[in-house]
Amino acid sequence: MTLIKSISGIRGTIGGRAGDTLNPLDIVKFTSAYATFIRRSTAAGGRQATNTIVVGRDARISGDMVRNVVCGTLMGMGYNVLDIGLATTPTTELAVRMSQADGGIIITASHNPRHWNALKLLNSEGEFLTKDNGNEVLAIAEKEDFEYADVDRLGHYTEDDSFNRRHIEVVLNLRLVDAEAIRKAHFNVVVDSINSVGGIILPQLLDELGVSYTFLNGKADGDFAHNPEPLEKNLGGIMGELAKGGYDLGIVVDPDVDRLAFIQEDGRMFGEEYTLVSVADYVLSHDAGNTVSNLSSTRALRDVTLKHGGSYYAAAVGEVNVTTKMKEVGAVIGGEGNGGVIYPESHYGRDALVGIALFLSSLAQKGCKVSELRRSFPTYFIAKNRIDLTASTDVDAILLKVKDMFGAEPGVTVTDIDGVKLDFADKWVHLRKSNTEPIIRVYSEAATMEEADALGKKLMQVVYDMQ
Template structure:
């Protein structure tokens, strides 16, 4: 059983003993710590906090505890019910709330859940704020409201439509061209909130669709991380023909992967690349992705005379860098598209609408669009951590291995990334799982995987 406390939020498996898992006592503690932080931040103006959740089996239980705790802290709660992560982010600003809590463990399996914490801009807490929440929780420095100051509770189910309306209003979403294209798509919504909101979006765009795993019951039909090895069902359906595009989202709909008309993966790394190419062709400017993302975004950005920048892994790190360099598009290679004209958060609805706009305007097949981009392959491996694993020592060892290599450029702002002229490898401890992620990229999958395995062996030798 696992409980992970980080600036990214509180994430863990359901059930078990307090302090070891995401259980009712720990949910109360960290929700209280978050509310205490918001109160002390000086930015509490509306006394209102938004709560939304994905369709996980444990979601209703966690939501009841979160809402009750916030009420006990004297906050008014706006419960928007089953909602995507980007919907909840937008709801914070649409409500003028002081913050928000998203109840979702994103791509983690069904036994996991998490509290993702938002500020009054509907954006994830930064490092300092996240650390302050953890400090308050550790000290249990709490003060609950008296009976005359308990918060008020309301439910509001209008935000799916408001989210969709905001997407359709984006300048680069070409609804007319999409409707004329007559697209037929198949969607794997992995038994969560994508099965609720994506049909509504596609109806508005005039796109014919079939939904796989559409019942939002949280009993995921397969591993919910949208990687090729988990998507054989929709890929097999695509290979039978009759569809222009396959669309895959994760349980909270902030990650997005596409499948070509022939049943082959478009590549989750190329979700952002393709959307960025479309945006940059209409809005020249800069781009940002994290250190673990493909070089193809850099290549596309430079083709459009922009400047590419890399950030540490984590959505808040990407958005901070985007604001710093004035990026017009950014995101993460895991299929996360961040489009500031909408909001500073990964949003699969925005990604779908922009991708379909690009495809409709170009009048080509999805596989033909993919062939227009630089072709790289990323191997995504992982190492499960043991209690005795010294991650810092491992990273020092890796840096030492390449310190004298004149062809290697070492970046240690987030784990260790070694850039070579024709490839790179990145090792970092995950913020969301007890693992070390080992990502590597080259011009073939064989080369990328071999580079990653070389670094993985270093880790194994030290455990």
């Protein structure tokens, strides 16, 4: 059983002993620390407090239990709770801003399996906390430096299920979403919403866009039909359905609908990495500008950006790192290679609904098949491997040795803002400790999958030899 406390929140498996898993005692402590941080930062920033925290959740089986503990704790801290119910991560982010709340908590473990859950923490802009903010929350939790409200200052509880509708309206009103062209294209799609909140909101979006659809795993009961991470090895069902013919596209989301993958009309993967590349190409064809993705994302975004006359920038892995860099360089589009599209005209958060609407707009305007669109982009292959960690593994020491070992080689560029990335002329490999699992992620990219995987395995062996 596992409990991971990080700057991005608290994440763990359900059940077990306090301190070892995501259980009610630790949920209370961490929620109390977050509420204390919000109160202090609101006062320090001179912002007029609304004394409200938004809470949304995906459809995980443990969601009710976690939500009840979170909401009760927030009320005990003197905060009013605006519970928006079953909602996507981007919906909850938008709800914070729309309601002018002081912050928000998203109850979701994203792509983790069904026995996991987590608390993702938002500021008053509906954006994830910075590293410094996250560390402050962790410090408050460690010291248990919080105080609960007396009986006359307890918070109140309100439910509001209108934000799915309001989220869809935001998407439909985006300047580059060509709803008329999409409706005229009469698309027929298959959607795998992996038994979570995508099965609630995506039918509403597709209805508005005039798209015909068939849903797989559409019941939002949290009993995931397969591993919920939208990778090819987990998507045999929808790929097989597409291969039967008669569909224009397959759409896959993760349980909290911030990641997005497409399947071609022939049943083959469009490529999770190419979700952002394709949407960026469409946006850049209308609005010149810069782009940002994280260090573990494909070089194809750089190539597409340069083609349109913009500049490409890389950020450390993590949504807040990407959005911070996007603001710094004025990026018109950005995101992460795991299928996360961040479009500032909507909000600074990964949003699969925005990605779907922009992708369908591009496809409708071009009048081509999804497979033809994929062939129009530079071709790279990314191998995604992992090294499981033990309690005694000194990750920092290992990464430093890797940096020293390869840094002196001619033609190798080393980036160490997030783990260690080695850039060669025609390939790269990135090693970093995961924020969400006890592993080292080893991502590598090259002109063929065989070459990419060989490069990743080579670095994995280097690590194994060090232990």
